[in-house]
Amino acid sequence: GAAEVGQWLTHSPDIAKVSFTGEVGTGKKVVASAASSLKEVTMELGGKSPLLVFADADLSQAVSAAMLGNFYTQGEVCTNCTRIYVHRSVYQQFIEELKTRTEQNIIAGNPLDPKVNFGALISKKHQDLVMSYIDKGIAQGATLLTGGKTLSPESAPNGYFVAPTVFIDCRDDMTIVKEEIFGPVMSVLVFDDEDDVIRRANDTHLGLAAGVFSQDIKLAHRVIHKLQAGICWINSYGNSPAEMPVGGYKQSGIGRENGIETLDHYTQTKSIYVGMGNIESPF
Missing domain, CATH: 3.40.309.10 (Aldehyde Dehydrogenase; Chain A, domain 2)
Structure with missing residues (x-):
């Protein structure tokens, strides 16, 4: 069932990232489960706007x-x-x-x-x-x-x-x-x-x-x-073009969906320093 699949997704070491949209209580369970492998989590949860x-x-x-x-x-x-x-x-x-x-x-x-x-x-x-x-x-x-x-x-x-x-x-x-x-x-x-x-x-x-x-x-x-x-x-409500980030403060979520901001949550930054001369070392 859905619970078993969700549990597998959040626990599996082969999955590096979980994105979840749903209810606040379920979101808390997803975060807790994902913590077992410290995987990246973004979530868009409930509101009382x-x-x-x-x-x-x-x-x-x-x-x-x-x-x-x-x-x-x-x-x-x-x-x-x-x-x-x-x-x-x-x-x-x-x-x-x-x-x-x-x-x-x-x-x-x-x-x-x-x-x-x-x-x-x-x-x-x-x-x-x-x-x-x-x-x-x-x-x-x-x-x-x-x-x-x-x-x-x-x-x-x-x-x-x-x-x-x-x-x-x-x-x-x-x-x-x-x-x-x-x-x-x-x-x-x-x-x-x-x-x-x-x-x-x-x-x-x-x-x-x-x-x-x-x-x-x-x-x-x-x-x-x-x-x-x-x-x-x-002076509007509900319009949500693709370039407009969506996400919440407080218990309404973690991270953002849509817009350029969403790419940050699916990107790993890799730093590479290339030595071009002799290493300066006191040793």
Whole structure:
């Protein structure tokens, strides 16, 4: 099985390098196993990435980014921005447009249908896990803005669907805000102060991605440089061209994939000094 193959790959002295993409807990096991032969390891792990929407943001674009960063591939994307911090002055307007567009524009079903833009989760086990997080969100006092249930579209009756779900009135200490769900569950939080929201956004053991929406480009750069995340976007979210390195701070990974940086992890530096004259020696 997969576990046996993984164990062999990480233990084998014939393999010099392991690159892993997956969940944080599994990544820790890979590092521990690879330590037996001190092989090179790079890994891109989980995230609980923030998207910060400032008062002067283009709100429709910010809603588009939040939806893409939570509902594209039904939320099964490690760089997703599952914590949306919205400035108090635009919070009401943001969640109203978010609710309308989530309920009107997302069509679940068979992905072979060109009109469908939202598919099923990977398994029944994962559907149950995502629903258990939704139950925790409700139990801990978050308000369900939309979704929160399983779906059974006519075009895909055997699929394990969870409706696009948005929680509002969220707090940073809630389980749905702290833990990676890897499903279509968005948490929306309010902020007032720039320094405070940066502190809150960084208050996690993960640090894969981050986004900032503001029409003040100086503010956007100032904030993005203070966010502890390896792949960042300003007035955009999720674009990942091949030349853009991908990887995380903290427990979101080791090293980078894509871009010129990835070559460093597959290259051994060999130093060679060629003597061209007599050796200078005191002996």
